[in-house]
Amino acid sequence: MTTILKTTNLNKVYKLGGLLNRVRINALDEVNLTIERDEPVIISVVGESGSGKTTLAKVILRLVHPTSGSAIVYDKLIVGKGDKPSNVEFFNMVQPIFQNPFEAFSSHRAVDSYLADTAVNVAQLQKTEVVAAMAEALRLVGLDYQDVRGKYPNQFSGGELQRVSIARALIPRPEIIIADEPVSMIDASLRMNIINLFLSLKEEFKRSFLYITHDLATAYYISDYIAVMYRGSIVEFGDARKILADPQHPYTQLLLASIPDTRTKWERKKIALSDIEAKEFGFTGCRFCNRCPIAEEMCKVERPPAIKKEDGRDVYCHFA
Amino acid sequence: MIRLKNIQATYTTVRGKVTAVDNVNLEIPEGIILGIAGESGCGKSTLLKVIYGNIDSPLALEKGQIEYGFTDEHGTIVTSANIREHWFKGISYIPQSSMSSLNPVTRIRQQFVDYLPARADKAAVLEAVRDYIQKLDLPVEALDAYPHQLSGGMRQRIMVAMGTYFNPNIILADEPTTALDVVVQKGILLLLMDIQEEMKNTIFFVSHDMGVHFQITHKMLIMYAAKVVEFGDSKVIFSEPLHPYTKMLIESLPTIGDKHHRAGVSGRPPSLWENLVGCRFAPRCPLATELCRTTEPAFREFHPGHFVACHHAEKANQLDEVAIRA
Amino acid sequence: MTMNNRLRIGITILAIMVLGSFLLPFFNEVDPTKHGSYPKNLPAGSEHLLGTNSLGQDIFWWLVYAVRNSLILGIAVSLFTITLAGGVGLLAGYLGGIADRIIMTLTDTIIAIPVFPILIVLASLVRGQTSFLIVGGILVFFGWAWGARRVRSMALSLREREFINMAKFSGASTLDIVTKEVFPYVSAFMVVDFINAILWVINTEAALAVIGLSNIEIPTLGSIVYWALSYNAMFTGQYLWIIGPVVATVLLFLGLFLTSTGYNELYAKRRGQL
16 A cells, blocks of 8 residues: 555644744644555645644645654655655655745746746656647646747636646646645635546546645545644544544534535524634643633643544544 | 616726726615625626725726715715715725735724724723624734734734724625635624624625625625626525526535535636627526627516526526536 | 836936947047146137136046046946845845855945945045056945845745745756746846946945045046046136036936836836736
8 A cells, every 4th residue: 555645743833923922833733644545545634724734735845844753755755854855856746736826926937937847857858848748737737738828927817827837736747736725716616627627637647636725615525535633733534525424523513514505504603713823822732622612621731632433534632 | 775876987007998897786775784796807896996985096986876875964865975984984894805904013902093083082992992892702812912913814803893893884895704714704704794683784795605695695796797697685596596607606616515516617707808799698608699699688677676687597597517618 | 118208318318428428539539638738727618618627628528538437437336236236135035044144244244334434544545546446346345235135135035935936846946046036026126226336336436536535537527526626616716617527427317317217117017017
């Protein structure tokens, strides 16, 4: 079985503030994830802002160094102590898609220059093969090379530009693509176009995805696995369908209940919203205890352990 | 009753003039939450700006008038001519991005006070503000903080507090929750609903997310390419939409528990720079016929209280699998 | 590319002065610095457009050569200064960390040195015998630091932008990123900086000449003022001798300033329309 993704005790601590009142933010707190499969998968990491999901993506992309811990992608150690692949080898394994397509491209360069650069520097193709590779990648995302050639970022719509971004990520045929909130900046009615694309890229072209989002509905639609995060820790992790059909952690239940769907109207109960961020990161026990409907005294002091359930999921709660 | 009469708003740029809101005519009852839906660029934010009266070059109100349904101290109905005098008290605006509306170098509590006339008693006001904040379940410490010390969600909740503090007749919310995650979004939406039920104000809520509209709105307005294409009660619009675009918007949202294939709305809205003939949605519409391409459909009352601009209105709900047009 | 009026006027003034000062000397046989070529203190006339001065030199031709030399000095020093500032700033800003701290400490030290008192001290040691090269060197030494700081802060903020990450994942090396991603954003400011540097050089050189630090035998806008002051031109009624260079300096400044701000406006518009 291939280890598609495995993080071991991944930690990232940020120290903010001046000399006199330093605040420690555990952006990632002992994050342990293991996914082993032989076929490509889509793993969703879901959480609010401040949950650590973007930090996790950045650590896996090697844009941020973790304070401690290690990570393995497709059987290769990419972060942590030991031999790691060089940048070029790494970029052939892992590629990103960023949240804001207009920020992801420099407004001074034509977008296809980025594709060409990837083809030459990462995929290490010959000059003669570059155009064919670009055209093929663009075709996979539903765009025509002639329509993209020579154009600047502001000549595209958000959805189109995001597709160009995906095409660029496909050129080196990476094993896994890390998509950090790829559809948050796109209109709700147009998101499914991109989401369906991810699904077809996984099924027909065998690419795995790490899909970071705060939108459970799209996560439900395409994920095989889902990891729910809150303030730097995983609270629930396992098979996506099972977790979303029967959420066991109180936070997952809260997330599910907050999705505005078009079937049932919400109950008009007040929901516990988060307090000032810095305060919550400082809790020694479970970070969710302030907002949790079933919290007790012990939750404030003791970190919840990972409880493995029969269906294979992990729930990090004292009362799982 | 709030009346929008023949509203035509344009932007003048170096390329010329483009009509961002084209001939909008509506009568909106007071005391409801009205949802305005549509893709980016359809004109919904511009419409909101025009209603607010925030009309500065390059935006211009070419034609049209608005009657706001409330009267000023002389007893005359407030219209677009004098709406600016009633900012914050009669009408307020909650923007999408709080960071560009909050003064980054003053504390939050100071920003409440800034809106008041000079002779007001600052201490008393701050006391009242503190009470109001607590009533909305916001932490009082937020008042003493600077904007950058608060998270995006917290700031937006503060913006809602500011926008509702003076109990205005009309609240305009321009995608206030779009940049936030679902839990905070739900919190803010529930808050708005509570405030509206208690104060009976009219809320105009712009969003591109139909799920949000389903949850909170009483009536809905769908816009496409600067025109209004459908208007009616939310319940009816969601169960029996008359316009194919509305149907496609509703169908494009994935739902948990529902694995049936969903497709996003394909294609792009037409460029408003071109000379548009016929129904603007025709190029993407699975029901389009020759009539649609040549003649613009009139915006008319199809059922009582339910308006639509479509030649084939009755057929929209029969679109089971929405056909995808490249 | 529709130029705005500022740019048009600025470029026109500069064109006249540059072409004038570079081409006219070809039509002149007499060395304007030679003393006593003509009768002294002649008023303006058809033979001597601005008259002659107390040394028997034709003021007009002196001015032409002066403008030319000031411009050459200005452009040469600015090129060096900009290159140094750009290189150091981009490196410090992009690399960040320790490299940035070391480079910035050095830069800040130079910024902190009070230029004028140092120059006055040097002037008293050297007394008008310096070669132009040394003057240029001094100007470059003091001139590059501010620009480096500006470029560095731009590079620092650009480094956080998402497209830098995209470039990394497209296989770009650090040099690639600095030149292809960061530099285009910085280049517009550098053009403006270049023009402003020319202004600064001319100004400082003039000041140096007036206090005697520059080589006063070589005609520059500064040395002409030096000579006019030494011979009390204002008191002896030889107004053209001192007004001539002042007007020329002001015109040059105006031309450079208008070009600089006009270009800035134009570039901003183009980026918006692009």
